[in-house]
Amino acid sequence: MKTLAISTLTICGIEELPGNSAREVTHVLSVLDPDRAEIEAFGAYGTHERVTLRFHDIIDPAPDRIMPAPGHVAEILGFGEGLRASAVGRKAGHLLVHCHMGISRSTAAMLTLMAQADPHEGEDALFARLREIRPQAWPNSVMIGFADEQLGRHGRLTEALGRHYAHQIAAQPKFRTWMNDLGRKRELEMAV
Template identity: 65%
Template sequence: MKPLSISTLTICGIDELPAQSGRTVTHVLSILDPNWPELEAFQAYGTHHRTTLNFHDIIDADAGKILPQPQHVAEILNFGKTLAESEAEDTKGHLLIHCHMGISRSTAAMLSLLAQSHPDESEDRLFERLRQIRPQAWPNSLMIQYADDLLGRNGRLVDELRRHYGWQIKREPNYLEWMARIGRSRELEMAV
């Protein structure tokens, strides 16, 4: 597969979307909670292609919430495949991926797309690229597991995710309290 025909990659949260409107965003992947209202920020954007997925940022089943599913990650990878295969795109494109805070679902989506478009790149290099794009990245572990399976990475993305979590905890110790508070203690236990 050809690498993404995009020169600028951005990850952000909903509150940061207005600041991106002047940056000529060409493609948007929105990952939102189900039944979230349409985001007014996109009215200020120029012409762009936008795909929206709706599921919650959770890693364990929770009554009344939609758990990320393999099909959601497959849709993300299909989005990337379509982007890479597009004959009309040039290297001046700008891909913006956002979720509510720009930390978990969106970073998992970006890592999935990077792994897809750079199949021979090492997992540690993929996570390094992710941290360059979004230093506070804490990818949703369930989404990374699905991407690992779908891309045939044989557990290597998940293994590197463990190291990434450990690196993030050293860099930003407040992740320990934050992730525990939102029900993501299992990811803290994964950290190496």
């Protein structure tokens, strides 16, 4: 994300937030469940800009649950535009993106920001960079689909997501059981 003058990228879950408080985080994108209380850990952080989005980590509609929607991804892209606009005069920065566990919504959000910042970088390269940042990344497929459309990637992000899932299953077979138990068989079927 050099185009945004962000030198450090971090993805984590809520339990990891206290351990990042001394890392000079300048920007935070929080993706939380709608009924989740505010995160107290940010009180120990220095001055930073923070945007919070609230929706559930699901890929199919469910009663009393809020699906990721195109508007949520548009807000992520708006956050990215804000990073770009504020880059003037900023020599460095530390972007932290988190969700509940730092595996699905946050990794989808970070991949979206990376694809926005580097529109000419290949999709497989973007996912490889994502794995370097967060080895356990399993991006929410609904969010990636909306990002693919809004960024004009013409299905290439979604196709690369399937290859990423296949990589993750080969590297960490527990994902097959875990995603099956979470009702995310459709994502497992995307793995090619």
